[in-house]
Amino acid sequence: MTEPREIERIVLMALDEDAPWGDLTGETLIPAAATATADLVAREPGVFSGARVVDTAFRLVDPAIAVEVLAADGDRFAAGDVLARVHGPARGILRAERVALNLVQRMSGVATLTARYVDAVAGTGARIVDTRKTTPGLRSLERQAVRDGGGRNHRRSLSDAVMAKDNHLAVLTAGGTDLATALREARERMPHTAHLEVEVDRLDQVEPVLAGGADTIMLDNFRIDDLRAGVELIAGRAIVEASGGVNLDSVAAIAATGVDVISVGALTHSARALDLGLDVVIEAPDDATRGSA
Missing domain, CATH: 3.20.20.70 (Aldolase class I)
Incomplete structure (x- = not known):
């Protein structure tokens, strides 16, 4: 298992690269009090890797974001499976989204190719x-x-x-x-x-x-x-x-x-990043649908 401090070092570096002076879009467009729920969804089958990375990316951006990772490292999953769910301040979720996805897509791609070998x-x-x-x-x-x-x-x-x-x-x-x-x-x-x-x-x-x-x-x-x-x-x-x-x-x-x-x-x-997405869950009166974040 990768040491938590090593994961934090890498994630902090990625977050600083992605939003060096903040998230201009989120801070000007999204109300400060807005909350959201979003699912990490598999677009294709594979092997999951990066549970701690997903948790760390959202937690470091805003500790108020609740992260529930539903897949364990090494789990095989099918297209459409929900691998994690996050809930909390919308600005924080949107700011952490790309870093979390980039890293977990990369790691899951490596794990998936390794499993084939x-x-x-x-x-x-x-x-x-x-x-x-x-x-x-x-x-x-x-x-x-x-x-x-x-x-x-x-x-x-x-x-x-x-x-x-x-x-x-x-x-x-x-x-x-x-x-x-x-x-x-x-x-x-x-x-x-x-x-x-x-x-x-x-x-x-x-x-x-x-x-x-x-x-x-x-x-x-x-x-x-x-x-x-x-x-x-x-x-x-x-x-x-x-x-x-x-x-x-x-x-x-x-x-x-x-x-x-x-x-x-x-x-x-040569591992290809796996296709995973973060979909905001939109609660309708009689149904729940998803819209891609």
Whole structure:
């Protein structure tokens, strides 16, 4: 679960961006005493993520707004479902609307796409994980959305693990450094709690990387047959991660090779915002209808 103070930091930044000197429309058009009730409605099916974000956006604008979130993070919903209801000062609701929608649509889009990948590899034992290919400033929310969709998180930042990728190896080999030796020396400098992962793009790199003490070996952009061969070669001596060019058409075949982890940048860099709307509930004498806010 994302820390409440982290959610508040992101929401406050978004609110300040959206209304730096107040909401000119609301303050000139909407009576100060006006109240409203509005529903967060799904226009399409998906997986919900962002319950705390919705609550925080309205609460920070006006604590008098009552927020009832009707869906839990990770819940699957259908088009037409009401996911939350807000009631209170109309100016505050209208001011918070866009920020709340932008964030929950983004998070629910990531969760929905993640769930499709997770469903595609069900029964194989492979974990679907995210990458650092996130929207700047929104990483913590997008990582939560991946978890809400049933996926797992890779390292959060460059500070969390030693991960030697192709460019790191290129710098080392250009200087004539033996790969296994370089990795062993790095291991000696690492904190004892840190994890060492190394990316390879050829099978002949596997043994030197194992000799260097890698905890995880990432097989990057390998063909299916080579992935299977890599799993057999590593033979449980390290965690095996597949990465590069993973999509919904290929992920099941990748999982069937026996890899432990499949990292998918598309979960965050290519997720489409889900279509959700905030509809003001208009109470008529004999009926209740909705008008889009």
